[in-house]
Amino acid sequence: MTTDPYPRIGDAFGHILARCWDAGATPWSAVEVIERDDALISTGDASRYFTEPERWPDLERHVWAQATGRILDVGCGGGRHAVPWSAQGHEVMGLDPSPEAVRVSGERGVKAVVGSVPSLPDGLGQFDTIALLGNNLGLLAGPAQAPAVLASLAAVARPGARLIGSGTDPGDGGTAHAAYHACNLRRGRARGQLRIRVRDGATATPWFEYWLATPDELATAVAESAWTLESLDRDPTSPGYVVRLRLPS
């Protein structure tokens, strides 16, 4: 016991996800606590990781429906996107750093493995669609990290493959985030680069980078990669957007 608490490092995200799933994914059966490295705490209903397509934002559902062929679901969580793909007959491989998320996906009939970008596990094979849905464009991590992430995904993508993803424009941050954004800019980071971790009980995930890129920042990162930006659509009612990228055929 100290005044500077150090949680045990472990699968906090997976614990929350599994608790929610084991409780029937009912609203607020588990609470996700996210801590940012300036000590900002936010909470959310973990059942959002199990919502069905009818309840997703229109744009997310629209881009989700454009998946074709064999799909790699990056940051698959509990299978929110992969389960309905499977139901439609797609071959999906889930990827998540959380062993419990992989277990829950498996229980739901989705093949998934533990792993994360940019150091993908061996033996994944090749994919026609790479998915970074559920705001997982954040996994591009930052302008400095994005090239390696995009290259790692291109390396498991077939010629002509598509990458679909959703992200969040950090905007001006409002009163709650303006100081964090300013601190990022002073340190040469992108405005919306977050360093966060998930906390649950005595456990926390390792800190990780999650990038809320502006559409312009995202376009710049893509332009420097093997991928081509086919479309970027902004949600008219939120800071969200979705993208579709393509590899050369």
Added chain:
Amino acid sequence: MTTDPYPRIGDAFGHILARCWDAGATPWSAVEVIERDDALISTGDASRYFTEPERWPDLERHVWAQATGRILDVGCGGGRHAVPWSAQGHEVMGLDPSPEAVRVSGERGVKAVVGSVPSLPDGLGQFDTIALLGNNLGLLAGPAQAPAVLASLAAVARPGARLIGSGTDPGDGGTAHAAYHACNLRRGRARGQLRIRVRDGATATPWFEYWLATPDELATAVAESAWTLESLDRDPTSPGYVVRLRLPS
């Protein structure tokens, strides 16, 4: 931004309470995050601070109904106990360290002031009943602190006054708490002495002591005070208990 986050010290509890109240006290309209000093995080639905007597545990409702005369509600929060007392015609004074809790209580028609035990604010006057409900026997803080807390409350109590309160037996702690209990015992603290703070957004309350006393520990603390233990009733279905203490007439 550092890897050792230091939140801003402020009225995190009150912010949560007020957000819940402003949202109509609907379930999960605000989430309370409590951090223990070993980094254990727990979450709860803040609407529990606004439940009506019908939804309280039987024992809590029973001891609540024994209040008489002028009442001091220690740790009044948003007025959960004080509002229905007022509705029954009791004169109640709420006391809470949270300015926002005091504001919410005021909006609900309960006179309340900012303050805490054992250094009570001046001018409270004298009371017939002192209430430490909603588990607020925890505010006795620990075996070393309890005498000062009980004395401070006796100092604002009329001869023959009653103290009613509810608490939680820490039991053996189960797997989640056994190590914390053992650490407490090694350091000469009571098994169930918690050092906790409430976190909300970028804000945390100061750390404070909250004592889950066993019934025996509580009886010992009372025996060394001006108060006499009239009754202690254990909840048959939970670790909770309620007590009734009395000052000499």
